[in-house]
Amino acid sequence: MKRLLPFILAALMLAALPSASHASSTQESMFQDDPLLVYGTNEQQDSTLDQLRAFGVDRIRVSVFWAIIAPANDQLQKPNFDATDPAAYPAKLWERYDRLIRQAQSRGILVNLNITSPIPRWAAQEAPEARLQETWGPTVEEFGKFVQAVSKRYDGTYMGLPRVDYWSIWNEPNQAGWLTPQWAPDPRDAKQQVESSPHVYRRLVASAWQALAATGHGSDTILVGETAPQGTGNRRGITGSIDALRFLRQMYCLDDNLNLIKGTSAEARGCPVANPAQFVAENPALFTATGYAHHPYDMLSPPARKAKPRDWATLANLGDLSKELRRIYARYGQKTQTSRGVPLYLTEYGYQTKPDPFSVSFARQASWLNEAEYITARNPNVRALSQFLLVDDAPDPAYSVKKNPQLAWRTFQSGLTLLSGRRKPAYKAYITPLHVKTPRVRRGRAVSLFGMLRSAGPSVRPAAAIQFRRKGSKRWTTRRTIRVGGPRHYFNTRLSVPASGAIRLRWKDAARTRFSRIVTVTVTR
Numbered sequence: 001m002k003r004l005l006p007f008i009l010a011a012l013m014l015a016a017l018p019s020a021s022h023a024s025s026t027q028e029s030m031f032q033d034d035p036l037l038v039y040g041t042n043e044q045q046d047s048t049l050d051q052l053r054a055f056g057v058d059r060i061r062v063s064v065f066w067a068i069i070a071p072a073n074d075q076l077q078k079p080n081f082d083a084t085d086p087a088a089y090p091a092k093l094w095e096r097y098d099r100l101i102r103q104a105q106s107r108g109i110l111v112n113l114n115i116t117s118p119i120p121r122w123a124a125q126e127a128p129e130a131r132l133q134e135t136w137g138p139t140v141e142e143f144g145k146f147v148q149a150v151s152k153r154y155d156g157t158y159m160g161l162p163r164v165d166y167w168s169i170w171n172e173p174n175q176a177g178w179l180t181p182q183w184a185p186d187p188r189d190a191k192q193q194v195e196s197s198p199h200v201y202r203r204l205v206a207s208a209w210q211a212l213a214a215t216g217h218g219s220d221t222i223l224v225g226e227t228a229p230q231g232t233g234n235r236r237g238i239t240g241s242i243d244a245l246r247f248l249r250q251m252y253c254l255d256d257n258l259n260l261i262k263g264t265s266a267e268a269r270g271c272p273v274a275n276p277a278q279f280v281a282e283n284p285a286l287f288t289a290t291g292y293a294h295h296p297y298d299m300l301s302p303p304a305r306k307a308k309p310r311d312w313a314t315l316a317n318l319g320d321l322s323k324e325l326r327r328i329y330a331r332y333g334q335k336t337q338t339s340r341g342v343p344l345y346l347t348e349y350g351y352q353t354k355p356d357p358f359s360v361s362f363a364r365q366a367s368w369l370n371e372a373e374y375i376t377a378r379n380p381n382v383r384a385l386s387q388f389l390l391v392d393d394a395p396d397p398a399y400s401v402k403k404n405p406q407l408a409w410r411t412f413q414s415g416l417t418l419l420s421g422r423r424k425p426a427y428k429a430y431i432t433p434l435h436v437k438t439p440r441v442r443r444g445r446a447v448s449l450f451g452m453l454r455s456a457g458p459s460v461r462p463a464a465a466i467q468f469r470r471k472g473s474k475r476w477t478t479r480r481t482i483r484v485g486g487p488r489h490y491f492n493t494r495l496s497v498p499a500s501g502a503i504r505l506r507w508k509d510a511a512r513t514r515f516s517r518i519v520t521v522t523v524t525r
Helices: 005-016 042-055 091-106 130-135 140-153 197-214 244-251 263-269 276-282 315-331 362-378 425-431
Strands: 028-032 059-065 110-116 166-169 183-186 189-195 221-227 291-294 344-346 382-388 434-436 440-442 446-452 463-470 477-483 490-496 501-508 513-515 519-524
Touching: 028 042, 042 091, 059 091, 091 110, 110 140, 110 221, 140 197, 166 197, 189 197, 189 244, 189 263, 197 221, 197 244, 221 244, 244 315, 291 315, 315 344, 315 362, 362 382, 362 425, 362 434, 362 446, 425 513, 434 501, 434 519, 446 501, 463 490, 477 490
Parallel strands: 028 059, 028 382, 059 110, 110 166, 166 221, 221 291, 291 344, 344 382, 440 519
Antiparallel strands: 183 189, 434 446, 446 490, 463 477, 463 501, 501 513, 501 519
């Protein structure tokens, strides 16, 4: 036994080290807050970027709103200008984006440009209702010209502006708030409805893909999809949003059984009539894009709880999304981008809190964001997870906060701080995620921990103290200290706790001492 003791001790020491074997080394920390970064003042923009840099954010997602930059965007007649030339657009309308991209990159923050609606009036069909006009029937060719103008402006050679090499096409095309009509009358029977938005979106993608290639961005990161997780199920109509997986199948001209849509059904949707080779040739972006972007929200449910509707794709259902993508590629005889499947970019995520009456508690928001980080870091297909909003949205001015709070607060309250500036628990939890995988253990057993030191520099190996406080006590003691390497600074480890109590992380980045949220653990006999 004495001869074996050194080997046993060595094995125990190795077991105690933090493990990165199940943590992603490629998952980016992405962030989006258009109200502050696109619409905010210069001071708000700078302050927000400074905070995101301090958080350790890798990239911001920025909406490039077509109608904001387009000239005469409220006119029925298109003005006489070359829509592919960035110089033909009013120079002042580019300024907010020029400045944002410069300021972000000067801080080491990369940029994802998501080119999307609202649509200038002259590039849209006539909507049946005024409220739908900004999303109704975009002219595919005009969208391609706009993408060409944006990508030409940010090719790294234009007027001294920096290059952008990361693009995504449209936002939530399966939601009526961004693209309409979602359904259209069936040309074979006007009383019936067929899916419209997946097929319009497919053409928008093809046009954008050609525009990016024409301006030297063909080898950039280009994402398709940008889908919302849920729709309205079987409720059809021009504003009947389409469930994520149904939208995905239709975009690839496949029915619910992943068979090619054929005959008049194909014609009604603008699909090739039973010609898979033609479909692949006409839609290279659908098979050679860098990855698939998706927004796996489930605003009121924990991230590990699967959504019941078959075609919803929330965070817990990412396996279903990946499986569907693999089967679609196989149906067309195409290889996925990696041996594991199609890379997933989760470009929006968050949880709704008060003052929205339909929301989760501040504590749950913090806890579930950390659990989501754990789930996605373990998924080898996930390349990015994006927090949606730093600061909560203002209420909808069309409704009284007192008389109709449900509608007034239907804006996003998923920020890390309240509109008043008060920080939610999620603020601290975002910087230093901590998730206890086994919060209830028997005496003598260790709890399993997942954590991240997001604000650590990519090349440093900071020390993190795992601290414990007994139930009923106010005193924290350090049970273990671990070193966590980059570039993402994830870790998985185990910790023995003597009794029920609480756990937290304490560590220092370049600016200050950081603490995680406090997580309760229970020890049973």
